[in-house]
Amino acid sequence: MTKKKKHILFIVVLLFLVNIIATNTHYRWDVTNDQRYSISKPTKFLLENLKKEVAITVFLTGDLPFDFERLSKETAYFLEEINTNNHHIIFRFVNPQGKEESLIKQGLNPSRLTVQEDGKVSESVIFPYAIVSSGKKKALVDLLKSSYFENQDSQIENSIQNLEFAFADAIQKVTAIKKQKIAVLKGNGELEDIYQYDWLKTLGENYYMAPFTLDSIASNPEKTLKELQQFDLAIISKPTEAFTEKEKFAMDQFTINGGKSIWLLDMVHTPKDSLMQNGKVLAYQRDLNLTDYLFNYGVRIKKHLIRDLYAASIPLATGKVGNNTQFDEFLWDYYPLIKSNNKHVISKNIGEVKLEFANSIDTLNPNIKKTPLLESSNLTKTLTVPSYVDLASIAENADIKTYKEGSKIIGVLLEGNFKSAYRNRIKPFQNHFINQGTQNKMIVIADGDISTNQISKGQPLELGLDKWNNQFYSNKEFLMNAVNYLLNDDGLIQLRSKKVIINTINKPKAYQEKIKWQLINLIIPVAILAIFGFFNFYIRKRRF
Template sequence: MRNIWVIFRKELRIFFDSPIAYIFIITFLAFSNWLFFRSFFFVGQISMRDFFFSLPWTFLVFIPTVTMRLWAEEKKIGTIEVLLTLPVKNYEVVGGKFFASFIFMLITLGLSFSLPLTLYLLGEVDFGPIIGGYLGACFLGAAYLAIGLFVSNLAENQIVAFIIAAVLSFTLFIIGENIVLATIPSSLVPLLSFLGLGTHFTSLQRGVIDTRDLVYYLSVIGFFLFLNIQSIEARKWSQRISSSTNLIFLVLIVLGFLGIINYLASRHFARVDLTQNKLYTLSEASKKVVNRLDDIVNINCYFSKNLPSYVISTKQQVSDILDEYRAYARGNIQVKFIDPTEDPALEQKLRFMGIPQVQLNVMEKDQATATNVYMGIAVTYEDKQEVIPFVKNVNNLEYEITSSILKVTRKEKKTVGFLAGHEEYSIYSDYQTVYQALRRQYEVKQVPAQTIPADINVLVVAGPHQLTEQAKYEIDQYIMRGGKVIFLIDIVTVPQEGGIRATYRETNLNDLLENYGVRVTKNLVLDRFNMLITFQTGYTILRTPYPFYIKVIKEEKGFDPDNPIVNQLNSMVFPWVSALEPLKETHQDLQFTVLVQSSRYSWLQKGIYDLNPLQEFMPQPEDTRSYPLAILVSGKFKSFFADKEAPPPPTPEGKEQAQRPPIIKQCEKDNQIIVVANARFIHDNYADLPGNVEFFLNAVDWFTWGKDLIGIRSRIIMDWPLPFLTERQKSTIKFINIGGVPILVALFGVIRVYFRRKRTITLENLK
């Protein structure tokens, strides 16, 4: 160990005594940080995902630059023979050089600390993927260093060493990527995917520390260091054929040993999920659901054997997730993977079950062809069955599986009704995304306003116009009986052809809502935190911030931190939303929870509704404050018709007028309603915006299952939006990171080189 330490110190000192090392560090930092900030503010996410995406490719150039001199320079100046005749072992020389270059790489990588520090100062950030990304970068960089060190020993000069090391590192990185896997036989895909350096880096970059990835990287590093040691030894007996033969056998033995180690690691592994919301670990809600199972649930995964290369990893990820389900189910979950293509009768059965063959594109012999595959899942309990027709990716798979288990094991069927008959949004044309999401867990139907069936668990009133007194009576009595209602209210009608003037939309619902403690104002809310929109004016296409598209973000206290409906959301967008006013003074017996509110930089547009995106949005500072956008009201509601005459019941033509049952004047037990000052946010045009659909589905789940599903769905939202920044602030951030840190490194280098040369001159003068 002492010899390794001596060589380590010598090599590290050589690095930092040379101006080239500082040029290397400065160039690496400036280039990497410039690549990161090129899209950072445009994407608008507090994340280092883009930095780690480009880092492996940056390493392919910079790390061979570090390693190319480690042996080649020794050969050039003729010191390698002297080094090898010293009383040190080969592994000590290789170890000293490797650890010196590794520490140099760590210092260089560590100087990018300004990036996570900047993100932390900008707002809330998930440090799990950042820690995982840096750890992955350390292992990937160490693998590149081991490769470069080995190549440097074989090459006669530095340029050749650089080129061969870069090409070999690139080859080992790219062989596991989809661009290569798509061109090879499917039988080789699992092997090459495992051998690819990039495959394991991607896993760590997500924020998941998997022992399989660590063992793989240690194997690659150890193997190339072993080759380096043996190549040094081979110089001593380069003409002896028997020794060369022994080396080949020794290399094969080491490869076999490492193969066995990695096989065992793949069978017995551990994973640590560093992400803030534990995105890649089974949630507590799912654990509780499967732990409560009283009988066996069968999960059959129908996957074709010959899948295209770019979806093979999906099958493995599905298997990993289901292993976790089995671990917590106490033997009550059984999982099978079945290839339907081997059984024509099974294929016909799957078509009736709703699991179709899906056509995917593959590359064969430089041509794009189509192949039909199965990638579906069936969850069965007793005589009930739910299917997931096609597993496109695993981002939402936990929610799909857990909701399917709930649906087949729950004795009661929950129903969500959407009020119809007053120009409300339709679940079949306007809310198709929400409709499809709800159908996975609920019975969903439209409800006529004449009478609300007793089997409706949650009623949604979405954007009504001119609600009749009969409809108001039915809604009121439904609430008095303990029914849950979600009111989604639009106060303006926006021209579909893109006009810049909106008109007031009369809902005839305000008096009913005010009876329950909430007033919907006739003002539109604007906010400095908003979305960029693209629109055309003449022949010009413009992209500009649009304050009418409010972006609610967690960092601006936009969500109630204590309510499960919203406390795991990071952002959502409301287009043309009005403000709500809780009437606390006149309804002191009710409890009000502001679920969602605008930022403190929002203001109101009163009177006319001018939607022109080119107008000047210049609010006065004293006019800006937060406004409630969604409110949860709880308590024993009093009927709107408690002291009014109820409207006559609807009577079919030709029949006598029916008698109404007595009016229920107050809820017997505490009840809840949710009022949202917008109905467009879950329209299909806006359903793909992060948080929008999730907020609505969480509200439905809250009124039906409670907390069972909310935590699962909300944690898949990976939106960490940037706060509002002026152009000057953006320029300052760019300068500090792209120029400031490299300038500090340059100053340190100049000072160190100056004092080193001064000391050298002093020593020479003393002689």
């Protein structure tokens, strides 16, 4: 065999080997500054342990406006990446055109957008959703993050940042096996289930849920405490009746034994229904007999109402059109809108949280770590009770100089080695008393309405949705993060801290300079080819 033939054979064999290696080996380098095309450790861990087939169907495709085309492409990039890491995940993009009615029946409500491109305004209907399924389980992924954003670019950027969490959370929902148990406490006038239906239903997708009443503690306290300690977390939503010493002692020992808890408390009674009917209502202190209990764990809820200039709106009847009552929206400083403070993963990278008639929290006890999760704006003042809350105050011009009390803590995370509130006191009943527990967590929020979903035609709406203006707030996202963190299921919510920076286009400038850049993109490549051709012709002419 000649040397030339050996050389050709070597090249053929080399190309054959390279082709085999390239076919069976997949590796990509992410050279972006924000590592937007790399998946995080919690997602990698989830994919490594995934043995079931997961099918993902994305409906954000077809003839899309520019910004949503970008979101669709980023979705495709992410799905390609997780498919590379685990071939059990398969995905496809389906054009929703012609399937609108079927999708709406599945709960996929279309978004109607007013799109301005090339100086023209048009309406576009899109379905920014994906369905993740495994076996008989399905989970809906909303690709367009719903909350208040300054502009569409901000909404798209936040939606892209949320992609990894949204899909990882959905994959976990359809493949995970429930383990931990949550008790929804009853017996002290807590919220009825219909008013927190959406939040509890969502929690039930990942955890075992059960109502638990403390009423039986009066007759059989030891048995009640033993049953309570079988749960991992207790949720106490807006109680209206005072806790007895036996009930507090049971909650104390539940906490000392490692039980987590979320307290959603209103220490001021402000009857909203009476306010809307009469236009004026007396707000007064509510005694839940929890002051000493909470004080032991490092917090004190102040019995006043927060008034914040950064607030949500309230609908008020302003007249009639025919037989229909006309409503208008007015900013109501008793409804604080809480922006994410990014101090903790629970509240990081989420939209505004809407509160109603909230109180503030003082933090005590330096031995317990306290992390503020919800804080009012700096333009805040407080209303001491008892006092009247009057809707007529909406018509008054707010004097910004009076809102000078600064930011107030409304929600706080407590972490540490908790000591019993009854360690130096007479015990309400006999049990295997524990004086001090190990490392534990608790969340206290001085607003009982944070978990309340609105009702429309007798049916509960999604938590965070305001039926009057279709505005969507991040109450459920915040509460879900809180539960996940307390139950040590914080791997996925770490994904919220992932920051993706999207370089946006100055649309007005792009439209004005459209022709210039079209000419540049057309002429420069042709000119380069012409120059290259000329020099090539000149060199060949000189050589030959």
